[in-house]
Amino acid sequence: MGLLEIAGLAKRFGAVPALVGLDLRVEAGEFLALLGGSGSGKSTLLRLIAGFEAPDAGSIRLGGQDLTAMPPHARPLNMMFQSYALFPHLSVGNNVGYGLRREGTPRAEREARVAEALAMVGMQELAGRMPHRLSGGQRQRVALARALVKRPKLLLLDEPLGALDANLRERTGFELRALQRRTGASFIMVTHDQQEALALADRVAVLEHGRLVQAGPPRAVYERPATRFVAGFLGAANVLEGAPDAAGGLDCPGLGSTLRAPASMPAGTTACALRPERIALGQPVGGANTASGVVEDLAFRGDDSLLLVRAAGGTLLRVSHAEEDGPPPAIGSTVTMGWEAAAVVPLAG
Incomplete structure (x- = not known):
């Protein structure tokens, strides 16, 4: 059994099908990249896993537990948004520790885990700084620390490097990959950048019109595309x-x-x-x-x-x-x- 098991997942928005009977499995400690064109369903899939949307059919199981009817805050996973969504009135440290505070984590433990998460992303010296005084790359790191501080089994990343310039994207991408290996968490990343997906992921999954058309190791999918769409889209x-x-x-x-x-x-x-x-x-x-x-x-x-x-x-x-x-x-x-x-x-x- 994989860490995440998705079976027959379907979602419509009015008359438009966003996902059609999708099956997907993610292993423990795996880095999976979701690829596809606009409207392919990759962001919808991420939101369904997170609990921000409810499926019309199918099931989502994490570690054997059925998440389908579970509210977002109760799911043992976390999500890093493309906009980073930092609270402007809270310092870096308080942003990172916000979720732990809401859960009632004791102060000493909370402070230790915040320090640990900030150290992981190299931001421990900026714990007292406000978000408006951070660069784009620093805000990205704070958002990542906030997502990791709760030690989720699964981390969902929606275009995590999209707001960074080219040089910073490459460096931060490798740091993200190293962090995933160090924590042992499973990552699912939505990205429109094909080179980014090929470079960082253990496996890529290509979606077309709400259907999973091919999944496999990056080199295998690149060198042996299964369909016209995958061949033209990837590379x-x-x-x-x-x-x-x-x-x-x-x-x-x-x-x-x-x-x-x-x-x-x-x-x-x-x-x-x-x-x-x-x-x-x-x-x-x-x-x-x-x-x-x-x-x-x-x-x-x-x-x-x-x-x-x-x-x-x-x-x-x-x-x-x-x-x-x-x-x-x-x-x-x-x-x-x-x-x-x-x-x-x-x-x-």
Whole structure:
């Protein structure tokens, strides 16, 4: 049994389904990232787990205990909001200890746990400071300490790094991951930042229109997307359409070539994913898994350049060109491309 067990969870807002029969399991000590586009249901799922919304159907169990009808304050979990929601009239220390005070925790124990939580996030020296005198990163740390001070089995994080600038996001993200490992708590994080999810989570769960379409370790989901949506959403893979051929490949007129995977395509396959970084330029053209095209545009990204290449059949391909391989081809130039069969991923839908 996992720490969190969700079965058949459904929620509608009027005529609009937000979640549709969702099943999800989170293990003890696991860091799970929820990904999906706007309206996919990821924030609704977080609010249902926290108790801020009531499901129309299904169950939520934490440590074997049914939470479905339990009010938010009684659930053995905590939530860190995107806005941080600090009380402006309370000091850092009093913000962190507010929940313990409401529960009637004795003063000595409360002060010890507040000090411990602030030390975890490196804010112990600012216990007496007011929120308006804190930077965005410091407010984020106070909100995290407040969420952790009650020692929840499960911590829910709604876009926890969204208000931080790029450099601070990266550093704070790694600190968040280290803190999760140190406390042993399970974290469920909603984020729109795919790179953040891939870097921090033990497992990612991708939602589409209220349904869980794929879940697994970040590398597995990135390299082997199950559907067109996951392939396009996570890392923006090239999704190539075609029709099965007699040899178990996929004939792609828009590519002007045939795709072949290591094994025959599953029956009914009409699309495959191909990651931009798996396409090599300057390869001999002829036969399966090769193509030619014209560079229509390019964008420098630091350690590589992203090329937009119009294949001979009309399909526009995204191709990564590493800086270590020399200058990228110029806009308007004709290029040849090739990729290994292992880079071709058949898609289910």
